[in-house]
Amino acid sequence: MTIISDKIVKAKKQHKCYFCTGIIEAGEKYKHQVNKQDDLFVFKTHINCNELAEKLKWYEDCWEGLSDDSFQESVRNEYHTVKGIPYNASFRKGDKDYVPFKDQLQFIINHHLIEKNNEKVVR
Ligand SMILES: [Zn+2]
Numbered sequence: 636m637t638i639i640s641d642k643i644v645k646a647k648k649q650h651k652c653y654f655c656t657g658i659i660e661a662g663e664k665y666k667h668q669v670n671k672q673d674d675l676f677v678f679k680t681h682i683n684c685n686e687l688a689e690k691l692k693w694y695e696d697c698w699e700g701l702s703d704d705s706f707q708e709s710v711r712n713e714y715h716t717v718k719g720i721p722y723n724a725s726f727r728k729g730d731k732d733y734v735p736f737k738d739q740l741q742f743i744i745n746h747h748l749i750e751k752n753n754e755k756v757v758r
Pocket of ligand 1: 652653654655656657680681684
């Protein structure tokens, strides 16, 4: 995989984060990376999601780039490790003590002291 461009840009419109599938709001800064494998691939993520992956070295295990599935799996594993509770992959919505993915992600971001970095454009 070759990185063609890699920058932090300000969103002109809403985008979807490749890693957590959450919304990147218009006006929010996000990571914009263009990769080339066979085809060009434009990769857009929250700054926090990227920082989390870098800080926890999740990129290092993935020679062809960290996939959305691996990211989400890593978040769930990390959440359960930090909380000290066994990770049951079959744990589902509706189960007692179910924690939505975005709450697990936010918890880990806070835990690793990654600053909330979604500065809005001031007009
Ligand atoms: Zn994200």
